[in-house]
Amino acid sequence: MNRYILLTLKVIVDTGWYLILPLMLIVAIVIGIQVATAGRLEWDVPVVLKTDHLPVETIDAADFHATKIVKTEGVLKLDVKLTPFLTADAVLFFCLGVSLLVGILRNAREIIASLQADAPFDLANVRRLRIIGLCVLGNALLECCNSLLNIFLFNKHIREMENMYQVKVVFGMNAIIVGLVILLLSEIFRKGAQLKADNESFV
Amino acid sequence: MAIIINLDVQMAKNKISLTELAQKVGISMTNLSLLKTGKVKGIRFDTLEALCRELKCKPGDILDVTPEETP
Structure with a gap:
């Protein structure tokens, strides 16, 4: 059973390594060509839609009934003319x-x-797990920074639509929890490595 | 307090080589060599028992304790 779990993990991670990374390279090339030729870029801005105007169908049931929609999220597609700052932002x-x-x-x-x-x-595995944990936390931080930068860059332009939607601040709480759990696991592995070293120094 | 291992003394008394003792006790020569030079953190009871059996001695003949010298 353990062997199958390991094999499955290996297949998933190897798929990521051999497929996603070349795919990222292709995406980078395609976007690079698009930017070089048109000087424009399609920019995704996560937004939170205001739901006050959305109708809620009342469901007649003994146990429950719908009251309101409180949160809807979407992605605002912007066709952006690239400035040096925006190019640097996108590349970074x-x-x-x-x-x-x-x-x-x-x-x-x-x-x-x-x-x-x-x-x-x-x-070495303790170090690797720490790196993975920090990368996961870094990814959450990166998403948050990106959304804050989106607010700084675009919110003033779409302020007229404020009653319809607002630029969303992405705060990856799940990623932060996962990152912290991985860092905790790395400490458990450190303890395990110490115990192993102790055990091996007994004859 | 420091633990002193007198394995070499007992081996000399019994006129037994490291290789032969390792085979009889059932541990690797590397581990026995580490034990002889005091480079291990501990010794299992079954290893100690086997060493005592093969060297015809008591644990106190192999292990000794000396007060640590203060610098």
């Missing part, structure tokens, strides 16, 4: 995002390789 966030993904996948592959070699409690 894209590169940082890909770097974090590479960091996660590379270290995950190395951890799986150590598991297959039956030597998981190694100090």
